[in-house]
Amino acid sequence: MEGAQAVGAVLAGGGSTRMGRPKATVALGGRPLIAHPLAAIVDAGLTPMVVAKPDSELPPLDCRVVREAAEPVHPLAGLAAALDAAGDRPAVVLACDMPFVGAELVAWLAALADSIAVAYAGGRVHPLLGRYAPGVGRLFAAALDDPMPLTEAVVSLDPRLVRESELARFGDPQRIAFNVNSPADLERAERWLRP
Numbered sequence: 001m002e003g004a005q006a007v008g009a010v011l012a013g014g015g016s017t018r019m020g021r022p023k024a025t026v027a028l029g030g031r032p033l034i035a036h037p038l039a040a041i042v043d044a045g046l047t048p049m050v051v052a053k054p055d056s057e058l059p060p061l062d063c064r065v066v067r068e069a070a071e072p073v074h075p076l077a078g079l080a081a082a083l084d085a086a087g088d089r090p091a092v093v094l095a096c097d098m099p100f101v102g103a104e105l106v107a108w109l110a111a112l113a114d115s116i117a118v119a120y121a122g123g124r125v126h127p128l129l130g131r132y133a134p135g136v137g138r139l140f141a142a143a144l145d146d147p148m149p150l151t152e153a154v155v156s157l158d159p160r161l162v163r164e165s166e167l168a169r170f171g172d173p174q175r176i177a178f179n180v181n182s183p184a185d186l187e188r189a190e191r192w193l194r195p
Contacts, residue, residue, distance in 0.1 A: 006110035007089050008041030009082035010034060011075070011128055012096035013053040013068055019182060022057040024050075024096045026186060029193045032059040033180060036099035043103035046092060046110055051082045075150040076140050079127070083137025095128035097180040099189055105170040109162070116159035121167055121177035127154040129177060130162075 024034040048063040068081035118130030167173040
């Protein structure tokens, strides 16, 4: 089923502690922050989906919303829930706070044949900017029994690292991998959106 249409899953179950309010609903460029990665997924031709905790605040969405279990509170749980919901289809997974991932990159990731392919930019792995094959979610669900950090769990499965030289075909790698975690990050993102 590797030829099946990929799912584009946006993870929105984080605590938003540094932002001080739910990140998915924060306005960026006149739209909720989560609308940016969702637009990239739709424009790439993938089936969009949002994965969030039961109490995660979301703006109105025109796509499937998967509510992951309230516990454990761990990024692995969201990733496992997204991949489980994707079923027998590959999934491109994005964080809801990554507004500069474009449709061309999403489509390119979806077309990869690697079991796991994740971005590597700024000297670190970005597990929530990656492509995951069907069945991989079982490995993350099992890892929740004795959870390790998300990046460590992904790296332990020997993923393909999509390095900056490849990301550069789709824009500035640092901007592509940028997460809006705080009000200062939001201000920077607003500046970057201005023509």
